[in-house]
Amino acid sequence: MSTAEEITNFKQALRLYGAKTLHLLLSAMLIWLFGVLxxxxxxxxxGWNAELVCTLIVLVAFTILVSRAISGFKNLIDTFSVFPARKYLIKRGLAKENAVAVSKQILYMLSIVVLYLLYFPFLVRLHPAFSGIMLILVVIFVFFLALKTLRVSHRAITTWLYS
Amino acid sequence: MGEKKEPVVKAASEDESEKFGAEMYEESARAMRQVGARVVLSVGAAILIWLAGRLIFVPIAQGLTEQLLGYPVAGIVGAIIAVALAVIIFTVFIDIRRLTGGLAGIMAYHFGKASGEVQKAEYDNYRTALDGVLYVVIVSLSYLLFVDYLATIHTAIPAILLILIVIWAIFALYRSTRAVANIVGKYTSKAANELEKQAKKK
Incomplete structure (x- = not known):
């Protein structure tokens, strides 16, 4: 794919999903801020029962907004990942396809960790074990993403280490 | 309350944009003069009523064992103070809407000037965004004023009211951020066009 095509793809994704995703994510963030703080x-x-009901209401609203934003956000990440790949990874000797894949996985990992941190205050209030279970799932998911990243970039990493 | 004037928003050319900015500053200053002092006084009065109720009237009423029309005196005193606070808060709400109108105009002017255009839709978006967030903040603060008095009427009332406020706030914030997204969406499509131009140059 040429640079012009990549930019056109990102532009299209920005046009198609940008405003809607931004709206959903901003709403989720504001609801999170007001809810948690x-x-x-x-x-x-x-009392604890009022706290539980409020936590559930805010959690449900936050989850609905985030789940509606996910597909648009994923599309934006997919089309955007070309730029950090070009700027940081291709220069370090990675093939273009691999660089894009690595950049995409890194962005996914960051998003998942941020999402977990946003869910943390709700989960802890429901039950401390919930946040633990979620953390385990997140760690497993991130591990697989990291594995995928290493699979495509191990040669470049070893070359970089020995150089 | 002063005469409510909605600012006339047009623009496109630089002159019209400057005129719009001057109009917004004027409107904002007028709103500040007309309702600014009243907002401060109303908030001061609400805090004084809250303090007097919490430190004087409710403790006295709680010491009374008599009932009035089958209701405890503390509950009735709490309800009276809650109604008084509600009236004051309601007037503050109306005044705040006037202030946000001017403020939104100034924001639309300044951000619109940077991008070379000031439009009616943009003004409406800033106003909706500001109104939404400010209303949630004011309602939350007002709830804190009411909560003790409502608890003297019935312990379940503050919890039910808070749940209703949370549900309302979710919708208010969603509406408010839609306006912000409209504003930002315009800039992102401009940024996308800019990106395309740069790619063509290369």
Whole structure:
């Protein structure tokens, strides 16, 4: 794929998903901020059952918004990953396809870790074990993503280490 | 309350844009003069009523064992103070809407000037975004004022009210961010066009 095509793809993704994804993610962020910093502490001052209900309401709203934003966000990441690959990875000797794949996986990993951190306050309030279970799942998922990254980039890494 | 004037928003040319900016500053200053002092006084009065109720009237009422029309006196005092606070908060809401109108105009002018255009839609978007977030903040603060008095009426009321506020806030914030996304969406499509131009140059 040529540079012009890559840019056209990113532009199309930005046009198609940019505004909608941004709207959903901004809403999710604002609801998270108000929920975690304002409403849930208010509810906890009333009692544990009010806290639980408020946590569930905010968690459901946050989950709906994030799940609706995921497909657009994934498309944006997929089309955007070409740029960091070109800027940082191709220069270090990776083939273009591999560089794009590595950059995509790294962006996925970052997104998953950030998503887990956003869910953490809700999960801890529901039950501390929930956050532990989720952390284990996230670690496993990130491990597989990292494995995929290493599979395509191990040659470049060893070359870089021996150089 | 002063005469409510919605700012006339047009623009495109630089002169019209400057005129719009001047109009917005004027509107904002007028709103500040007309309702600024009243907002401060209303908030001050609400805090004083809250303090007097919490430190004087409710403790006195709680010491009384008599009932009025079958209701405990503390509950009735709490309800009266809650109603008084509700009236004050309602007037503050109306005044704040006036202030955000001017502020949104100034924001639309400044950000629009940077991108070379000031449009009615942009003004509406800034206003919706500001209104949404400010309303949620004010309602949350107001809830903190009400919570003790509502608890004296019935312990379940603050919890039910908070749940309703949370549900309302979710919708209000969703609406508010749609307006922000409209504004940012315009910039992202411009950025995409810019990117395409740069690619063509290369």
């Amino acid at each position: 304002v409403f849930i502490p208010m509810a906890s001052s009333i």
